[in-house]
């Protein structure tokens with residue numbers, strides 16, 4: 001049983017804390033958002049993440065978890081490990097904003113009482129562990145105290161929607177350290193989650209920090225690769241869905257992250273790809289491949305929205321667009337950098353009415369669009385009230401819809417950003433079906449039009 005403090009009760013911090021508590025550790029979770037802490041003390045989870053509520057409520061009942069609102073209070077419990085899990089959003093130039101990480105490091109330095117291993121779980125650029133060490137050391141000097149500490153880099157690889165399982169049964173645990181003692185201590189802490197010691201990967205801090213960006217950039221690359229290939233497939237009369245299956249049977253390639261669609265969004269890929277590009281620029285070594293991955297992703301969103309505006313022309317202003325799916329992916333309520341935000345903005349700009357439905361993300365999208373759009377309680381309500389449908393998140397309740405239900409749409413038009421249905425079924429029903437790379441799309445505006453614009457960072461091209 002170890003004493004652990006977790007700073008930041010977001011998707012990463014809360015899952016981390018809850019899973020450590022489930023293994024019998026004593027966990028104190030800090031968040032400076034008092035509303036979050038008040039909810040958590042009552043056993044309510046401030047965001048949607050399957051299975052997390054049960055673990056948190058169980059830990060509360062067993063008193064293995066507590067929630068507090070200041071780092072000082074958490075450190076007064078004298079934890080052996082302090083996990084920093086605060087956000088690292090993008091700055092306008094693409095660099096990761098480290099202000100939260102730095103504030104947390106300073107507070108740790110101000111309030112640490114004995115030897116502590118400070119573990120950085122946030123996704124941070126190479127060099128951040130060293131920066132955190134410097135900040136803490138400076139605060140200790142200011143206090144005129146000598147307390148030993150170690151900083152470890154421990155990037156998190158969980159995926160929202162399946163975060164609890166990912167944490168409890170990780171593919172790997174990456175640890176970047178400067179001392180063997182801290183590696184040993186972290187190994188003991190993580191041991192209950194490992195099925196093999198080979199999953200515990202010890203390396204230098206810079207390698208651990210870069211591993212996280214490399215992993216996300218690789219996944220984003222697969223998506224952009226398939227999206228670019230999908231357009232070529234359309235032109236050549238191939239079907240990207242069939243091509244994917246042909247590729248995925250190769251064990252060296254596998255099936256993951258090979259779906260063509262509207263492109264990636266979410267709280268991680270866009271900002272992490274941008275941060276990797278920025279790291280390259282700082283080192284005067286342009287990450288040209290990763291930059292192109294980013295460009296292709298921008299292009300894909302613009303192109304998708306233009307399918308709608310091209311189909312309707314000025315008549316779009318007289319139409320009601322129905323949106324299925326607001327979250328950036330299924331099984332989460334996270335709408336950070338979600339395609340739905342851009343698509344809805346575009347539709348409103350063109351004067352369309354918009355009615356939306358998502359099983360869990362509606363409250364979050366309301367914070368952006370307020371009463372500018374209509375919120376449905378069920379997917380069916382959207383079909384009954386819209387002229388056409390735009391499918392943006394592949395929730396199971398959407399992908400398992402019987403296609404004949406789309407006949408309720410006044411115009412019988414579906415724009416599918418996730419390639420969920422068979423074009424031939426839709427054609428047989430008399431539904432105009434726009435999808436990606438499956439020979440169903442009229443590509444009125446040449447793709448390279450968007451491409452040049454996005455490459456030149458003409459943001460108006462993709463807003």
Ligand SMILES: NC(=O)c1ccc[n+]([C@@H]2O[C@H](COP(=O)([O-])OP(=O)(O)OC[C@H]3O[C@@H](n4cnc5c(N)ncnc54)[C@H](O)[C@@H]3O)[C@@H](O)[C@H]2O)c1
Pocket residue numbers: 007008009010011012013030031032033036071085086087088100103104121122123124156157158159160267268
């Ligand atoms: N969300 C994911 O799927 C995921 C996966 C892997 C890695 N990451 C990385 O983990 C980090 C956290 O991501 P997240 O999605 O959990 O973020 P989040 O925004 O959901 O949570 C961050 C939390 O930190 C709190 N916070 C900020 N400053 C604080 C302070 N000084 N004291 C106490 N609390 C403070 C915020 O109130 C917030 O609740 C990011 O670097 C992200 O890139 C995220």
